[in-house]
Amino acid sequence: MPQVRIVARNFMDMVAALPAAKLDKLYDSSFICEAVLRSLPPLAKKYVLQMLFLDSPLTAKSMEEWVLPDGLSKHKVAIDRLLQLRVFMEVNDRKKEPSYKMNQKFQSNMQKYLTTGGTVPREPMPLNAAVRLPSVGELETYAMEQWECFLLQLINSSQVDKSTSFSSSMMRAFQRGLLNSSRDNEAPRLTENGFQFLLMETNAQLWYIIREYISSAEERGMDPTDLISFLLELSFHTLGEAYSVNTLTEVQRLAIKDLADLGLVKYLQGRKEGLFMPTKLATNLSVSLSDASSRKEGFVVVETNFRMYAYSTSRLHCEILRLFSRIEYQLPNLIVGAITKESLYNAFENGITAEQIVSFLQQNAHPRVAEKMPSVPENVTDQIRLWEADRNRVEMTPSHLYEDFPSKDLFEACCDFARDYGCLLWQDTKKMRLIVKGELHQQMRDFLRGQR
């Protein structure tokens, strides 16, 4: 079974793929600089901090001396990332040694941040008695509802009570890669990537959707750079404060409606103008730019007898659990199920790996069991992995069988030839048969022709 992992489609990869001029323009805003800095791997962040107040470039060799031998691979990854995002620029001095220096605008913005501190992108609206603002708790429930509604619609449009206002072409763009319609009359089925998508964390799913949204932005007449900078700015707003829509540009106003459907902001009608309030999903955006763990409360308890109790009312959770377990009954606040061999085989058929199931269970463990180490009993996790390994009892290697050798010497010569290349898989000296890896076939034929 090919281990195809859905690429988490890191948002930063998309930012890094922008043309150089647009990327430099993005760094005019100090929020984007902050967000980009926070998305870097830890070593890269350290390097940025160290180089922040240095004016002259530093040679690559001297940077390599900063790390221990163990860390060289991480060092390379960090430097590559910094070059990709154009935070570090390569400078060639006369000695032709590569040296790096920081991007001017990035550097000055960050220096300003450190000495004078960050600011908010826009001022919140003063509290107005005429409009009742929802509390933080209400905002959070609103966000979760919207997000789940969207996800349910994504995977199965028939099951949803109210649909979002996304046009069907937008939904199709989101569904591309996640669903495919195998037969025209049937409803579309989830693909392998689709299953893996469902088991990812909310933040990773959110970034995937946003990435698709931005990729299709050009067709709808919105500038992707504007959208990217708006989304990154959004994460720096304060949770629970209302902001006026009049401070947004045209593009941003169009985007707000879509973001409200996803649950990132709540759109309200104020006395004179529209207001929007960012929810927790929005303010967590910059936390999750790289794969960070989500900090939601878990809801699943797995027992050592393979029974599973999920304290949740959400239909989405029920669907996700149905992917790999047998749901027995559903109570008003509890879903009871069991992890069985059949249900797991079903999941494996659909392309889900045991690791994904185990990490889903661990990350969503109920707080009562999350404190215990391990949060999911070992016999359950071991058994899931064993059942997965059941499907891998046979390993296949493409190869060729050679038989009917005219003489023993030729047979021996062929064996040695194959062994020299490390491609000999099996030989039977009595019957003079040889199995060799497929890649060597052409050379083997030439060798045999040469021998005759």
Place this chain on the structure above:
Amino acid sequence: MASAPSKLYQDDVSLVVALLDTNPFFWAAASLPFSEFLHHVIPFINSLLLLNQLNRVVLIATGTSSCGYIFDSGDGNASGNSNAVCSEIIKKLEDFVGKDSKIGKGSNGDGTRPAISSLLSGSLSLALCYIQRIFRSGTRHPQPRILCLQGSPDGPEQYVAVMNSIFSAQRLMIPIDSCIVGAQHSAFLQQASYITGGVYLKPQQLDGLFQFLAAVFATDLHSRNFLRLPKPAGVDFRASCFCHKKTIDMGYVCSVCLSIFCKYHKKCSTCGSEFNQAAPDSTIPDQKH
């Protein structure tokens, strides 16, 4: 109790508890003025908060007779313009130093004896209590470490208390980093960083203090496995005796509780066990190094 659950976090979330030395007798005579010092420390705090949205920084001031919390970034007002935060820190520091000198004058009568050392043991205890509270607040918490910005010399009378806090930190797996901004090395902090696995550094040029702080002390615990950090040339393992608080190299050790004395005693003052060996004569017994 190991902080294993914190491994579920993205690896570089950290909680830094910084202990600032505010001994006025030291700062009056120091080569770097206190305001300049703050100009290096406050951007350093900002940079720690910049590196990760979930990072937390706590500032504790080490005075001559008391210690106090100055700043806690996890306090609620998350957005806050940093200018306001900066002036708040400065104001709190001024209040603290004023209160501290009043307490110092009060206990010393006329205040003629200058307290040359600051209360390191007190601030280490405050830091450890804060971190313990964080550990008990839930399964997911940042990786904590303590940073001591020390300038005043060590007070030998605090030896026992400081060593106790060092051992508590070691058991909780909290590294203690030390940055010496004074003129002399500190034996206590060398031992602290050595035992707990932290970094000890005495920057040669105090003008570039921010660069030293950013290059060495801003490293989170995960990245420390991969980066080359300064190692001290040697560690000063001298102890202070329990009876007179003098720094000694050789002395008498109680075999039950390992308390150290400079002169022969009949009975151990810590655990009460009696020493029935006869008093030694005046010749120095031969030593094995």
